Every structure is written in C-alpha cells, then in structure tokens.
Amino acid sequence: MSSSTQAASSSKPSPVVVSSRRRLGVLAVAFLIVAASAPLTVVAGGVTSTFSVTHVAGVPVSFLLLAAVLAIFAVGYAAMSRFIRNAGAFYSYVAQGIGRPAGVGASVVALVAYNMMQIGIYGMFGFQVSMLIVEKTGADIAWWAPVLVCIAIVGWMGVNRVDLSAKVLGVLVALEFVVVIAFDIVAFAVPASGLSTAPLDLSGLFVPGVGAVFAFGVAAFMGFESAAIYGEESKDPQRTIPRATFLAVAVIGVFYAVSSWALALAIGVGKVVDPAGIAPEEAGPPLFFGFVAANMGTIWVDLMSLLFITSIFAALVSFHNAVARYVFSLAREGVLPDRLAAVRHRTGAPWAGSITQSIFAAAVVIAFAIGEAGWNPDSGPYPVLTLFTWLTNSGALGLVLLMAIVSVAVIGYFRRDDRGVGIGSRLLAPIVAAVALAAVFVTILANFDVLLGQAESTMTTFLLPALVIVPGVIGVLWAYRLRSTKPNVYRQIGHGADTGENLLGVDDAEATVRND
Numbered sequence: 001m002s003s004s005t006q007a008a009s010s011s012k013p014s015p016v017v018v019s020s021r022r023r024l025g026v027l028a029v030a031f032l033i034v035a036a037s038a039p040l041t042v043v044a045g046g047v048t049s050t051f052s053v054t055h056v057a058g059v060p061v062s063f064l065l066l067a068a069v070l071a072i073f074a075v076g077y078a079a080m081s082r083f084i085r086n087a088g089a090f091y092s093y094v095a096q097g098i099g100r101p102a103g104v105g106a107s108v109v110a111l112v113a114y115n116m117m118q119i120g121i122y123g124m125f126g127f128q129v130s131m132l133i134v135e136k137t138g139a140d141i142a143w144w145a146p147v148l149v150c151i152a153i154v155g156w157m158g159v160n161r162v163d164l165s166a167k168v169l170g171v172l173v174a175l176e177f178v179v180v181i182a183f184d185i186v187a188f189a190v191p192a193s194g195l196s197t198a199p200l201d202l203s204g205l206f207v208p209g210v211g212a213v214f215a216f217g218v219a220a221f222m223g224f225e226s227a228a229i230y231g232e233e234s235k236d237p238q239r240t241i242p243r244a245t246f247l248a249v250a251v252i253g254v255f256y257a258v259s260s261w262a263l264a265l266a267i268g269v270g271k272v273v274d275p276a277g278i279a280p281e282e283a284g285p286p287l288f289f290g291f292v293a294a295n296m297g298t299i300w301v302d303l304m305s306l307l308f309i310t311s312i313f314a315a316l317v318s319f320h321n322a323v324a325r326y327v328f329s330l331a332r333e334g335v336l337p338d339r340l341a342a343v344r345h346r347t348g349a350p351w352a353g354s355i356t357q358s359i360f361a362a363a364v365v366i367a368f369a370i371g372e373a374g375w376n377p378d379s380g381p382y383p384v385l386t387l388f389t390w391l392t393n394s395g396a397l398g399l400v401l402l403m404a405i406v407s408v409a410v411i412g413y414f415r416r417d418d419r420g421v422g423i424g425s426r427l428l429a430p431i432v433a434a435v436a437l438a439a440v441f442v443t444i445l446a447n448f449d450v451l452l453g454q455a456e457s458t459m460t461t462f463l464l465p466a467l468v469i470v471p472g473v474i475g476v477l478w479a480y481r482l483r484s485t486k487p488n489v490y491r492q493i494g495h496g497a498d499t500g501e502n503l504l505g506v507d508d509a510e511a512t513v514r515n516d
Contacts, residue, residue, distance in 0.1 A: 024234045029244035031173055033224050034251060038121075038315035039259075040176040040308050042220040043183070044288040045124045047260045049389060050216040051272045052283035054450060057198055058205025060261040062217045065205075067253025069436045070221055073403055074249055075429035076410035078242035079421050083413075090402050091329060095494020097409025101479035103494045104335055106402055108475030111326050112468055113398030116391040117222055118319035119361045122147045123368070123387025125312040128285065132305050143383045144369040150313065151362050154320050158354030159344055172307070172314045177255070179304050183288075184262040186295050192268035199264040204273075211447025212393075214440050219396040220256055224248040266291040284384045320357055327353030334489035335482070390464060393444075393451045398468035400441045407434035 024032075050059050077093075084092050090110045095103025126143035129150075133141045188195070198204050205213065224245060234240040264272055267287055271277035282290060285308070293301045328350035331340035342352035368387050375382045407430040414426035444451075449461045483490040 024240065026240050026243045026247070029234060029240055030247045030251075032318055032321070033244060033248040034173050038176070038311045039173065039180055039255065040304070040311035041121070041124065041315055042256060043180050043259045043263060044285050044304070044308050045128075045312070045384075045388070046216055046220050046392075047256070047263055048287040049284045049384065050213060050260075051264070051267060051287065052278050053389065054209040054212045054216075055273050055275050055277070056205065056207055056209050056213050057264060057269050057273050058201065058203075058207075058210075059213055059217070060199045060257045060264065061202060061205050062210075062213050063220070063253055063257040063260060066214065066217045066221060066440075067249055067257075069433065069440065070224060070253075070403075071246065071249045072429050073407060073433035073437065074224075074242075074245045075425050076407060076433060078245055079425040080410050080413055081241045081245075082421075083419060090406055091326065092494045093406050093413070094402075094409045097411070097413035098405070100483070100490060100493040101476045102405070102409075104479035104482075105472040105474075105476035106405055107326060107330055107335070108478075109398050109402055109468060109472040111323065111330075112471050113395040113402065114319055114323045114326065115357065115360060116395030116398070116468070117219065118316060118323060118357070119364045120388050120391030120393075120395060121312055121315050121319070122150065122361065122365055123383035123391070124285075125150055125309065125316065126365075127381050127383045127388075128305070128309055128312065132309070142369070144365055147365050148362060150316065151358050151365070154313075154316050155354055155358035157317055158320050158324050158358070159349050159351035172310050175307055176311050179300075179307055180255075180259055182296070182300070183266075183292065183304075184259055187262035187266040187291065190295055191265035192291075193270055196265065196269050198269050199261045209447060209450045211443035211445070212450040215393040215396045215444045215447075215451055217256075218400055218440070218444075219392045221249075221252055222396060222399055224252060263288065284381060320354065323357040324350045324353035327356055333492045333495070334486065335478075335493060390452065390460075394464040394468055397441070397444050397448075397465055400437055400444065401469070401472075404434050404437035404441060407431075407437060 047059060050056075080093055080097070084096060091103055091107035093103075094106040123143075126145075126147040129146040130141045130143045133139055133146075267278075278287065289301055289305065292304055327336060327340050328343070330336040331338055331352070340352045340356060341350070343349060344351050365387070368383070371386075372382050375386070410430040411427060411434075414421055418426055445465060448465060449458075452458075452460055452464075479490070479493065482493070
C-alpha cells in the first residue's frame with residue numbers, strides 16, 4: 001500500500017476495494033444518465049406538475065435554454081473528468097479545484113440534494129401505483145405502502161452489479177421514448193385548441209414564476225452530470241464520460257422541449273396560463289393520462305401507466321446509485337465513518353452506502369405518511385404536491401448551486417497547470433457556466449414560493465432551501481475541524497482514487513476486498 005493511503009487510514013480498519021472489472025461503455029453510462037431523468041416521469045409527472053403549479057406556457061423553450069447552459073457547463077466538467085476519476089465526482093472536483101473545505105461542503109450538499117431528488121420521486125411512485133391498484137382492483141392502498149416495498153427492491157439492486165442495472169434501465173428508457181413519441185405525434189395531430197408556437201416564445205417564459213419553471217427543468221436534467229460518478233467503472237473514462245455527458249444533454253434537451261410543447265398543445269395553451277384553468281383533481285399526471293384516454297384508448301393508458309411506474313423506478317435506481325457512491329467516496333477518505341466504505345466482495349458494489357440511503361429514504365417517507373393527516377384533499381394529491389414537488393425541486397436547487405461551484409473549481413484546477421487543455425474548455429466555458437448557473441440559482445430561490453404553490457412566503461419557503469444550503473456550510477466547518485484533529489484524513493480529502501489501489505473499478509478480473 002502507498003504511504004499516502006496509510007496516512008489516510010483511521011484507527012479502525014476500513015474495507016477498500018482493490019480491483020474490479022471495468023464494464024460500462026458510452027451507451028451504458030448514457031442510459032444511466034437519461035434514466036435518472038426518466039423520460040416518461042418528466043413528461044407525465046414533472047412537466048404536468050410544472051404547468052399545474054406555475055401556469056407558464058414557455059416550459060418547452062426553458063428546456064432549450066437549460067440544455068445550452070448545461071452543455072457549456074459540461075465543456076469544463078468533461079475536461080476535468082479526464083484527469084479526475086472518483087466516485088465522489090462533484091466532491092472530488094471541488095476539493096481539487098478550490099480546496100478541501102469547499103470539497104467537503106460540496107459533498108454534503110450533493111448528498112442532501114441527491115437524497116431529496118430520489119426520495120421526492122418516491123412520492124410520485126406511491127401515488128401512481130396506488131391509483132393503478134384502485135383502478136384495476138378497487139382496493140384502496142395507502143400510497144406509502146408500495147413505496148416501502150420499492151425502497152427494499154431498490155436497495156437490493158444497489159448492492160448488486162452496476163452493469164445489470166444499466167441493462168435493465170436501458171430497456172425501460174427505450175420503451176419510454178417509444179410511448180412518449182407516440183403521445184407527441186397524437187398531441188400535434190389533435191391539439192386541444194389548435195396548433196400554437198406560443199410555448200416556444202421567450203416572452204411566454206420570462207414571466208412571474210420563471211424561476212419555478214427552471215427548478216422543474218433542472219430537476220428533469222438531473223443525472224446528466226452523474227457520468228463522472230461512474231468514471232471508476234467505465235471502460236475508457238477519458239472518452240466515455242465526456243461523450244456520455246454531451247449525448248445525454250443533447251437528447252434530454254431536444255426531446256423534452258418537443259414533448260413539453262406537445263403536452264401544452266394537448267392541454268391547451270389557454271388552459272395552461274389560466275390560474276383557474278387546471279382543477280386540483282386533474283393537476284399533475286392526470287393532465288397527461290386524461291388526454292391519452294380520450295385520444296389514444298385504454299390500451300395506451302394501461303401501457304403508459306405501467307411504463308410510467310417503471311420509469312419512476314428507473315430514476316429511483318439511478319439516484320440511489322449516485323448517493324451510494326458519494327457515501328462510499330466520503331467514507332473511503334475518512335470524512336464519513338469508514339464502515340460506510342464497505343463493498344461487496346464479489347462485485348465491488350458499495351453496499352454500505354446503498355443500505356444507508358435506503359434506511360434514510362424509508363424514514364423520510366414514514367415521516368411524510370404521518371404528516372398526511374393534516375392535508376386538505378381539495379388541494380390535490382398529497383404525495384405529488386408535497387413529497388415530489390417539495391423535495392425534487394429543493395434537490396434541483398442544491399444541484400444548480402453545486403454546478404456553479406464546480407464551474408469555478410474547473411478554473412482553479414487548471415490555473416497552475418493547463419495540462420494541455422485549451423483556454424475555451426478550462427477558462428471561458430467555465431466562466432460563462434458559473435455566471436449563468438448562478439443566475440438560475442438566484443431566480444429559483446426568488447421564486448421558491450411559486451414552487452410550493454404558495455400565494456406568499458411562509459416558513460416552508462425558507463426552510464426547504466436552508467435544508468440544502470446550511471448542511472454545506474456545516475460541511476466546510478467540519479473539514480476545518482478535520483484539518484486540526486485528523487490531518488492525515490484531511491490531506492486525503494478529494495483524492496480517494498488517486499492512490500490507484502482503492503478504485504471501484506480497474507481492469508482486473510474480479511473484485512476483492514481487503515482491510516488495511
């Protein structure tokens with residue numbers, strides 16, 4: 001073992017992966033990325049919720065603008081990924097580009113944000129599964145019951161091979177694209193109130209509530225930046241990660257712009273922008289499925305309902321994997337308890353991080369289930385408008401902040417040594433991305449009351465963003481404490497994969513685990 005690794009070891013032995021097979025190619029990583037955004041979940045769940053909450057018609061053009069911003073961000077991000085391959089991704093990038101305290105702060109924000117995204121999606125899953133059971137059997141099942149079952153299944157998948165997950169997600173995503181394209185064709189053929197290009201007009205976007213639209217939009221893209229998380233498990237990280245990232249941004253941006261335009265036409269642009277146009281009982285997914293039932297038939301409704309559930313499931317698996325890898329990366333370096341770095345002997349999967357995320361998700365879902373008692377049914381479906389909307393958009397806020405910080409980290413990383421990277425990738429693109437993402441962050445923050453469907457700001461308006469931002473500040477302070485109390489751990493922050501020994505994946509045949 002190298003001396004740097006020995007210095008980073010704590011008083012207790014920690015399990016470290018010595019080797020495992022690299023399995024993931026460009027398409028496999030791209031499928032994992034797109035699966036995190038879950039095409040059918042975005043269109044039938046996210047976009048319908050956006051229209052229902054914001055009443056802004058310009059949602060389609062927002063996807064194009066966000067795709068442009070994120071593509072610029074990806075230029076510097078991809079350049080940095082050529083030199084840093086770590087399951088901690090954002091954490092490692094910020095630690096090496098800005099400093100270790102900022103890296104730990106970013107890691108905590110990332111953990112909170114990804115957990116919020118993943119757990120929030122459970123709200124949509126529970127609602128859709130319980131509605132399908134009621135429709136088909138008449139049995140009234142509480143939304144949280146199928147969620148708890150799903151948490152167990154996702155947790156089981158998290159401790160198994162990543163390439164198996166990639167294959168499953170790939171099939172599901174392909175089917176989702178097919179049914180959403182079918183919906184788009186019908187929506188353009190029989191629009192509710194005629195064809196209209198209003199949803200593509202910028203003037204229809206930059207109105208009160210635009211920040212809320214950006215939050216929903218960013219949530220739809222989330223996962224595209226997670227390519228770097230799989231850097232240690234990719235066949236050729238220097239090529240696989242950048243290509244998968246740009247492919248995901250292009251596919252997500254164009255596809256969602258067209259599909260949200262089709263949905264606006266299916267609902268009716270006039271109905272979308274009218275604050276009283278969408279009744280509470282039809283808000284969210286019913287906007288999508290109501291059109292499908294009326295214009296495509298029951299068979300399509302059943303097919304899309306089933307794929308909607310599997311789409312949400314795909315997103316849950318992808319975000320779960322991201323959280324598990326962040327936990328693994330932090331524990332491996334001693335920032336979190338070293339027991340959380342435990343991996344499976346046969347596959348190298350970070351099972352301790354997977355189980356930790358599952359337990360946390362179950363606790364939050366149970367808390368929301370208890371809180372349901374005070375909900376007014378006339379306000380709309382509880383898990384969709386609380387667990388889903390509140391948490392996914394809070395998570396999106398945190399990830400926008402992280403990407404802005406990472407853009408600055410790219411500049412810092414290449415400042416002393418450009419490593420042969422052009423000025424456009426290491427300086428110009430990161431500057432533009434940092435400014436643009438900071439502007440999006442401020443806009444979302446200013447419109448957070450709209451996200452929550454509130455006429456005016458309440459305690460929740462400030463509490464949810466604080467749950468994302470404050471832990472990051474605590475993380476920075478914790479890093480400074482580590483510097484004084486555990487200098488060996490502090491020196492290793494953000495450099496977990498640099499020793500060459502403790503990767504989640506290198507080119508050897510099978511994974512083995514060793515106690516240092």
